Amino acid sequence: xxxxxxxxxxxxxxxxxxxxxxxxxxxxxxxxxxxxxxxxxxxxxxxxxxxxxxxxxxxxxxxxxxxxxxxxxxxxxxxxxxxxxxxxxxxxxxxxxxxxxxxxxxxxxxxxxxxxxxxxxxxxxxxxxxxxxxxxxxxxxxxxxxxxxxxxxxxxxxxxxxxxxxxxxxxxxxxxxxxxxxxxxxxxxxxxxxxxxxxxxxxxxxxxxxxxxxxxxxxxxxxxxxxxxxxxxxxxxxxxxxxxx
Numbered sequence: 001x002x003x004x005x006x007x008x009x010x011x012x013x014x015x016x017x018x019x020x021x022x023x024x025x026x027x028x029x030x031x032x033x034x035x036x037x038x039x040x041x042x043x044x045x046x047x048x049x050x051x052x053x054x055x056x057x058x059x060x061x062x063x064x065x066x067x068x069x070x071x072x073x074x075x076x077x078x079x080x081x082x083x084x085x086x087x088x089x090x091x092x093x094x095x096x097x098x099x100x101x102x103x104x105x106x107x108x109x110x111x112x113x114x115x116x117x118x119x120x121x122x123x124x125x126x127x128x129x130x131x132x133x134x135x136x137x138x139x140x141x142x143x144x145x146x147x148x149x150x151x152x153x154x155x156x157x158x159x160x161x162x163x164x165x166x167x168x169x170x171x172x173x174x175x176x177x178x179x180x181x182x183x184x185x186x187x188x189x190x191x192x193x194x195x196x197x198x199x200x201x202x203x204x205x206x207x208x209x210x211x212x213x214x215x216x217x218x219x220x221x222x223x224x225x226x227x228x229x230x231x232x233x234x235x236x237x238x239x240x241x242x243x244x245x
Contacts, residue, residue, distance in 0.1 A: 002150070002151075002152075002153040002198075002206075003151055003152070003153070003195035003196060003197050003201075003206045003210070003241060004048070004049050004050075004152055004153045004154075004195060004196060004198075005049075005052050005151075005152040005153075005154065005176070005193060005194075005195055006050065006052060006053070006194050006195055006196040006242060006245075007039075007052050007053045007054070007055045007193070007194045008052050008053070008054050008055065008069075008071070008134060008191065008192075008193060008194075009055045009056075009057060009191070009192050009193070009194055009240070010054060010055065010056050010057070010114065010190065010191050011057060011059040011061075011190040011191070012056045012057065012058065012059065012112055013058075013059070013060075013062065013112060014112070015036065015037065015038045015056035015057060015058050016033070016038055016056075017111065018038070018056045018110070018111070018112055019033075019038035019039070019040050019054075019056045021091060021092065021110060021111055022040050022054055022056075022110070023040045024091060025073070025088060025091070025110075025130075026040065026054075026073075026130045026131055027130055028040050028041055028042050028043075028054075028130075029041075029042075029043060031043065031045075031053070035058075036057060036058040037055060037056070037057050037058070038055070038056045039053050039054070039055050039056075040053065040054040040056070041053035041054065042129075047170065048198070049153060049154075049168065049169045049170060051131075051168075051172065051173075051174075052134070052174070052193075055194070059190075062112075062113075063112060063113045063114065063190055064187060065186060065187055066098055066115060066183075067114055067115055067189065067190055067191050068136065068137040068181075068185055068189055068191075068237065069134065069135065069136050069137070069189060069191040069192065069193070069237070070114065070115045070116055070117070070134075070135050070191065071116050071117075071131060071133070071134060071135070071174075072105075072116070072117045072118075072119050072131075072132045072133040072134075072135055072174075072177075073116065073117070073118050073119065073130055073131065073132060074119050074122070074125035074126070074128065074129070074130065074131070074132035074173070075118060075119060075120065075121055075125075076121060076126050076127055077121050078120070078121060080121070081106065081118055081119070081120055081121065084118050085106050085108065085118050088108055088118070089108070092110070092111040093108040093109060093110055093111070093116075094108065094109050095107065095108055095109075096108065096109045096115060098115060104119075104120040105117045105118060105119045105120055106118045114190065114191065117135070119132055119133075125173065128172070128173050129172070129173050131173060131174045132173055132174055132175070133165075133173070133174045133175045133176065133177045134174050134175070134176045134177070134193070135176075135177045135179060136148075136176065136177070136178050136179070136237070137179060137181040137183075138178045138179065138180060138181065138235060139180070139181070139182075139184070139235055140235070141162060141163055141164045141178035141179060141180050142159070142164055142178075143234060144164075144178050144233065144234060144235055145164035145165075145166060145176075145178045147213055147214055147215070147233055147234055148166060148176060148178070148193075148233070149166055150209075150210075150213050151195050151210055151213075151215075151233075151239070152166065152176070152193075152195060153169060154166040154167060154168055154169060154176060155167060155169065157175065162179075162180040163177055163178060163179045163180065164177075164178045165177045165178075166178075185235060185236045185237070188220060188238060189237055189238055192237060192238045192239055192240070193237075193239050194228070194239065194240045194241075194242055195239060195240070195241055195242065196241070196242040196243070196244070196245050197241070197242075197243075197244040197245075198244060198245075199244050199245055200244070201244055202244070203229065203241060203242075203243055203244055206241055207229050207231070207241050210231060210241065211231070213234075214233070214234035215231040215232060215233055215234070215239070216231060216232050217229070217230070217231055217232075218230050218231060218232040218238060220238060227242070227243045228240040228241060228242045228243065229241040
């Protein structure tokens with residue numbers, strides 16, 4: 001029995017505009033539209049372990065600190081990397097400095113200031129689609145990766161330079177990369193991960209399992225009548241356990 005990664009949820013002042021921007025950035029369609037929620041995902045996306053959708057939800061507050069979760073886009077050549085960067089800047093992205101120094105990747109921010117990286121050509125990502133990785137800042141990458149391997153059903157793929165990666169069970173992208181950082185978490189994350197039990201697995205059993213692994217229930221103002229359960233992982237990152245599906 002396991003939950004599996006279902007979506008990456010991104011807070012937004014204007015979720016419709018953000019969804020359209022990321023749809024163009026990734027070449028993925030907008031597959032669901034409501035007043036306060038928009039979904040961007042590849043089609044079809046109905047595998048037992050789907051490619052996680054991007055879900056944009058309305059929030060009233062603006063971004064105040066660097067996100068602890070961000071997305072990395074892949075490129076297939078130096079020319080391709082430049083073309084992606086130029087296209088995203090023309091669409092409203094800006095270049096930002098998060099202390100990356102002379103890194104070979106390019107750090108941008110989307111129109112609502114969410115950081116993203118356009119990676120240099122790498123063998124692991126070449127030709128495998130636009131979304132290379134979901135990146136999570138961590139004080140203890142190994143511990144956090146072990147928790148999320150249990151939460152998502154994604155196995156640990158590799159460890160290098162203090163970072164730990166989870167790979168999709170079907171071998172497709174994106175990866176989930178836990179990277180070491182020194183700065184502590186200070187505010188509610190504007191980007192978080194949602195997991196979902198399988199249709200025949202009770203939600204409460206999976207919540208109890210994740211709590212036993214180090215998660216804690218948390219209140220982000222969700223109220224008593226929602227169908228999901230809000231937890232925080234061992235480093236305080238919010239996650240939602242959705243209803244079985």
